[in-house]
Amino acid sequence: MPIVELHVLEGYGAEDKRRLGEALTDAVRFVVPAAPEAITVMIHEMPEPHYYRGRTTRGGAAALPDPKELVRSYLAAMEARDLAKAEGMLGECFTMQFPGTVPMTKLKELIEWAAPRYRFVTKTYEGFDAMQSEGAAAIVYCRGTLSGEWPDGTPFDGIRFIDRFEVEGGKITKQDVWNDMGEVRGTARKAEVRP
Structure with a gap:
């Protein structure tokens, strides 16, 4: 023991x-x-x-915020499109990368990039995992499925995703996103074309 x-x-x-x-x-x-x-x-x-x-x-330093809760709050603010609140959780050198994109540094860039891809998207979470990296950042993974509507109003759901975040000093400094949205959308388009 x-x-x-x-x-x-x-x-x-x-x-x-x-x-x-x-x-x-x-x-x-x-x-x-x-x-x-x-x-x-x-x-x-x-x-x-x-x-x-x-x-x-000497006195002790203040405790850092829970990185999992910070990421949950950020994702909730993004889904609600409360960009000001979400931006307040980001570090100065924040970068994010989504499938098929170059790295972005502003949430406005993400909104513009996503606009022709889907009307809206929501996440259903299966879990959050956090750990300390070898460096200064805490690493948070969240995973689950996406649902929403394509630009033509057709609904989608059950699309797998995983997001990886780096958190330093109580701020999110990096977000990497992987999902099957492109594969699912490509399959749906092929099905529409078939006679």
């Missing part, structure tokens, strides 16, 4: 400590074949006056 002990400075809330406990449990499970209930995580809080570095009392 693995036991992990963590010392943090005072000031982190219950939700921050829950996230730490879950993340440490998952980190152990990457290496040790143990069920989550077999892993014990103990978080010890250190009062601020008892922590010194360089002869100076």
Whole structure:
């Protein structure tokens, strides 16, 4: 039964400590074949006056937002076409790439690119997965299916997608999108042409 002990400075809330406990449990499970209930995580809080570095009392940094929740909020804002809210969640050097496009840096570019491809699209999520990269970014994958309408008003649904996001400093810095929309649309067009 693995036991992990963590010392943090005072000031982190219950939700921050829950996230730490879950993340440490998952980190152990990457290496040790143990069920989550077999892993014990103990978080010890250190009062601020008892922590010194360089002869100076130091305080803890604020917890970063949950990257999965940030991505969920961003996707909800995009689906609602609340572009101002969605843009507020993006980093300065944000880039996104969709199938068949060059990288885009503005949400307006995405809206213009998508306009002749479909009237609207909604996502049904099967899951979100988050992990820390070897660098500074947290990586979030979301996967599920797309539904909506083609430009002629014909409905579509059940189209697979997966999105990969990079999150740094509480902002989304990169979005990569893969889906079967082109293949499904191509099959639908071939069916329309057949006698």
